Amino acid sequence: MRFRFRPDTFIIILLTVVLLASLIPARGGFVAYLGYLTDFAVALLFFLHGARLSRDAVVAGLRHWRLHLVIIAVTFVVFPLIGLALAPLSPSLLTPTLYSGILFLCVLPSTVQSSIAFTSMARGNVPAAICAASASNILGMVLTPVLVGVLLHTQGGGVSGNAVIAILLQLLAPFVAGQLLQPLIGGFVRRHNRVLGLTDRSSILLVVYGAFSKAVVAGLWQTFDLTTLLVMALVDIVLLGGVILVTTYGSRLLGFSKEDEITIVFCGSKKSMVSGIPMANVIFPAQAVGAIVLPLMLYHQIQLMVCAAMAQRYAARRPPDAGTPAEGGNAAKKEAATSV
Template structure:
């Protein structure tokens, strides 16, 4: 199967290489285009949602089967890295969100400003953070622990920060979200760890299918999320100038977080693999967690424009981080002892 996919995609990859376009980024943009023209709705959208959940569970099963138990334990013990990621997610981001209040009046409507603040108090993504860390050859075990911890703590931290920074309609977070995280992330990962003794070697020898699955799962998330926005019609409720300003704000916040986490992790003495993990886990915001949280916290009548900054930020972070992940992957070469070294 892998050989067939490689043969079919080789001509397209060659053309994109000549044009200096990253195939992964091209795939993300193409997926956005397809979702814009042919968004999933109704039963089809529900089917894509189920497929996304299955893909996430299978991805974590494969990660569990690929990582040794010692690597997992080391990831759990890496408390300094987790503290840095949590500080970036729940301290740095909210401060940058509050800083957008200095923008001239009229550039962002009250609802869009609320949406920016809401975006900044959300937990990190899990799937794409780990996938990009894997592509960039970072510390995947630490990324799994850090991103999962961020999501679980976000169930508590996000509503508290919303209550502190925003005036909301009330409502709490349903405890079933914690169960969803456990069932979709922790259970498959533990199952993969238990199955490692039988399939671990096969997973290691066939790394190409796992890479394809990493990228494919991200494209599935992009299509599902963008389809939801199209069917809600939120793109027709904002003018072009406001949309461009909002995109610039989202890009500026992402750029600042990437710069601060990149430089800060280096100053703190983290190794290359850990710096990659901090960069990707600390700079993401979860659309999957944000959409249901927004519905609970703000109500269905207000949620449309409030989640627009999150949807826009989500697309920007995927495109930028895809480019960064591929850049890190090209810069890393396998050393004779199996470690990664910087390419000259």
């Protein structure tokens, strides 16, 4: 099967919003209304994620604790260590703000839908992928702000108490509320998956437009040139390649099956833009968010293209009727929360 590298449709829309914010940034009183609308959309997003997450899928997947422990270690330990190893690039090749964006990228949780979709495509352990990706996002709401505070403290930054409270109120509280109501509304939310997908994308577009508007007004595009952006993209490629090598050969050294290796590679190497952009909007100063999320936006598109190619290579190595993990593909579609 021939694979063509083509940009994700949502990334094209996202870049269009960045262009719109660059040409017509939000100004004046409209900024306040945009902020209220964005806060509501993000809270609704996390509420729906909590309502959608099936407890049965989590319980079933938790039985494979070694696999989940490896994925969590890669997501919240290996990634940050690689990010710290890239410190010599700042400020010579990357500005301090862009390097902070790299560190922020390194402490984000995994994606959900794309991790599961690629695992299913490659005939990996889909039920474990559902649990691992969901657990990563739940833990990320607590671990990401903490790790941002630890890592950026060494860079002269940190997370304020107000930011932690904002995360608890705007992200974690709606998620918990949704999970508590899951027995009542979970089935309805899962049956209307398109609503969740629309909420995902709408909230991200609102955050990106607001963040880049503030950044443009503050002089974002006067700060970065094309060379800097190309270097940043190269850093993202190196980061992704390093993690893929660690997850691939690490899972083999630890004696995991091929199906589990596939799950570890795809769940361990992903970073969530759905969780990342709203968190950046809460954690960082408004004028810095646009630059902070640039590495994440580039990484997201790179990870989609690379992992799509890898999934097809994995699938080609096994007979179509080998094993049963691929049968979880339908479950993956039902449990997946977001494509980004």
